[in-house]
Amino acid sequence: MIAALPMYARPETAGATARLWTAIRDALGEGPERLTEAGDLRALWEAPDLLLAQTCGLPYRARLADRVALVGTPDFGLPGCAPGWYRSVYVTRADGPDDLDALPAPRLAVNEALSQSGWAAPAAHFAATGRSFGAVTITGAHAASAAAVAEGAADLAALDAQTWRLIARHDPVAQGLKVIGATPPSPGLPLITARGDDAARIARAVAAGIAALSPDDRAALDLRGLVAIPSAVYLAQPAAPPLPAA
Known part of the structure; x- marks a missing residue:
């Protein structure tokens, strides 16, 4: 087993x-x-x-x-979610804009194509609001997406809210990032x-x-x-x- x-x-x-x-x-x-x-x-x-x-x-x-x-x-x-539900939080650099609308076509860092939080949820959210992404980079992991944003290789990442909670608690990369929005829960x-x-x-x-x-x-x-x-x-x-x- x-x-x-x-x-x-x-x-x-x-x-x-x-x-x-x-x-x-x-x-x-x-x-x-x-x-x-x-x-x-x-x-x-x-x-x-x-x-x-x-x-x-x-x-x-x-x-x-x-x-x-x-x-x-x-x-x-998770805040804003029913029991057992979660959402993606949008993170950008700590010195970046405070409003998601200030990033008209952000370069998105995505952990993988088959990710609800990293790709499916933000893609649906942006489509529903009539917006689109610029370049999309596959990073392989949420932590790598966070690092890509912190290092300036991407403008935005959509991170599983529980993963972000753990990154914020344990990973120094969080000091260079901030949350500027969230997707609807799923x-x-x-x-x-x-x-x-x-x-x-x-x-x-x-x-x-x-x-x-x-x-x-x-x-x-x-x-x-x-x-x-x-x-x-x-x-x-x-x-x-x-x-x-x-």
């Missing part, structure tokens, strides 16, 4: 994440002793022996919904298991594991609990447009 929680992994929270998994495993009564270090995420998410992993809303609806079972969605208590990053596994039983174990965390570990991970967001809600989100040609 495989279990992995890669989406918000940071060295500063590795201990709390390991203890979370131990608590979930104890509640389940089975599972690997340690979390798998994620490499190829698509292979991880589609592994036939997957017990538990976290994915992003866009890969879930674009590729995984009919291949995996939905367990639930962690709630990080369903947060869901937990999945292999199709055929008892997702409801796993969800109960995840909820019990979160509840068993110490206050310090819960605060380090910003976890409030587990929410049941139906698959249909994920599938109803707007499709992501293709990235502009380089």
